[in-house]
């Protein structure tokens with residue numbers, strides 16, 4: 401089959417301010433198995449330009465694929481753009497199958513299938529195996545009911561006396577098959593690197609870059625985190641094979657920077673250490689950047705030299721809050737002292753630390769922000785990233801905030817860089833003023849500036865200058881957006897009214913012995929779609 405993968409342009413600061421793009425790993429991960437199954441696959445990356453919706457539609461018409469597969473990693477805030485593209489594609493290619501996948505559609509399939517009749521199928525969960533089964537069924541005319549992990553409209557009506565759920569366009573019965581199993585062996589499927597021109601993608605100050613995944617998921621249970629709910633179980637790739645792939649990316653494609661997509665690449669000390677040693681043995685001068693937990697850095701104090709030798713240049717640490725009771729409430733499973741120590745250890749080993757903190761978890765008061773500012777300065781990270789608490793429907797945090805008012809109803813602004821929930825004791829202007837003040841103080845204090853000039857590693861000095869250049873633009877852009885672009889509403893809907901009911905109950909049933917998340921994707925449907933009504937439909 402002729403398949404076109406489309407990466408829609410994302411409106412957020414992360415995509416638009418730096419004039420650099422990273423390859424859409426999610427789509428490439430889906431593309432590899434499809435190519436290996438014998439299909440002809442191409443990629444249209446509309447982030448470049450960015451392409452307008454009309455230009456994307458014209459390009460799709462020109463290429464005339466039999467199926468387009470759309471998805472974006474920045475998935476909640478990317479949804480409006482993805483949906484607009486599917487509408488435009490349908491208007492120019494009435495016969496093309498339109499398939500949509502990713503994290504947000506996985507948990508909002510019911511609403512999306514109802515509101516966007518042009519979308520034929522939503523792939524729920526990981527895309528590698530489901531896409532191959534789906535495209536095979538589409539190509540051979542086999543019933544879609546037999547493909548686990550999808551939602552679609554069936555022409556068939558509900559079984560014996562059960563009222564079917566009909567979509568808005570009344571094209572058929574809305575159907576969801578049982579969840580697909582997680583991809584057990586991450587080495588079984590390959591990423592379709594051949595679909596990109598590596599020279600177009602860069603990061604870290606115009607260095608050729610890719611996104612990769614050593615592991616999926618996370619064994620921890622932070623209440624606000626949607627990612628662990630999506631991937632369900634922590635798994636990792638074969639460390640040696642993964643190191644070989646990175647070395648190949650360097651030697652064959654000229655890749656210099658590797659950005660880890662992992663939620664928690666260091667969850668297993670043994671596996672991570674094996675990877676570091678294998679990569680060191682490959683002798684490739686790669687720059688590795690990623691995110692991990694402060695606890696793991698402290699745990700690995702004795703092997704941090706291996707991190708550095710393998711090329712780790714920066715780790716983002718999700719500090720989230722500097723308040724002990726908030727950390728416990730959001731189940732961060734971390735302590736202030738650990739966060740502080742991790743930053744010190746990284747510095748000692750010549751690795752930059754980026755501390756991410758989140759506004760909106762505590763009762764926002766001037767006193768709380770003042771305390772946060774002093775604490776972050778005392779942590780002394782090299783870089784900080786300020787985010788706003790953004791409730792995903794598939795998290796316990798969403799459930800606990802279900803009655804809170806939404807002040808931002810434009811989903812494209814749900815990108816962690818905009819306040820979306822009302823704070824009972826603080827107006828939005830004061831919240832952004834505190835957030836911007838904290839960013840400015842932490843980045844502009846003499847000690848930070850001194851490091852930019854005097855850090856012993858010239859490569860890290862250059863990387864820090866790059867971050868300051870972007871940061872300066874983002875900082876002023878966010879003020880500009882706040883003052884002149886964003887439309888906040890005062891008496892907005894309650895969270896649950898806006899996004900639908902929480903979908904977290906089953907996901908929270910965990911086996912604490914190994915912290916293996918049960919099937920969070922089964923929120924709605926466990927039985928085949930023929931018996932939809934037997935199941936408890938959590939949403940809508």
Ligand code: B12
Nearest residue numbers: 414425426469471473474475476501502523526527661815
């Ligand atoms: C690397 C990264 C970035 C990079 C690069 C993005 C890129 N080009 O890939 C940068 C720094 C630019 C970035 C920016 C942003 N990011 Co970001 N980013 C990530 C990160 C760490 C990895 C993304 C990734 O490659 N994942 C691995 C791939 C394999 O997973 P996947 O994309 O979900 O794809 C799988 C399935 O979802 C499915 N699938 C996906 N698409 C499709 C499509 C079809 C048709 C099918 C069938 C299946 C399918 O199959 C794939 C394989 O199983 C994730 C966290 C994470 N671990 O995912 C955050 C993450 C995606 N980012 C996030 C956000 C919020 C943003 C920003 C909005 C931040 C900002 N304010 O600027 C922007 C958005 C712009 C953008 N370009 O994405 C959030 C999204 C939250 C949400 N659910 O909405 C995440 C999940 C972080 C988090 N912890 O919450 N990001």
Ligand code: SF4
Nearest residue numbers: 618620621622625663
């Ligand atoms: S440690 Fe990070 S990835 Fe893991 S559950 Fe917490 S926020 Fe999510």
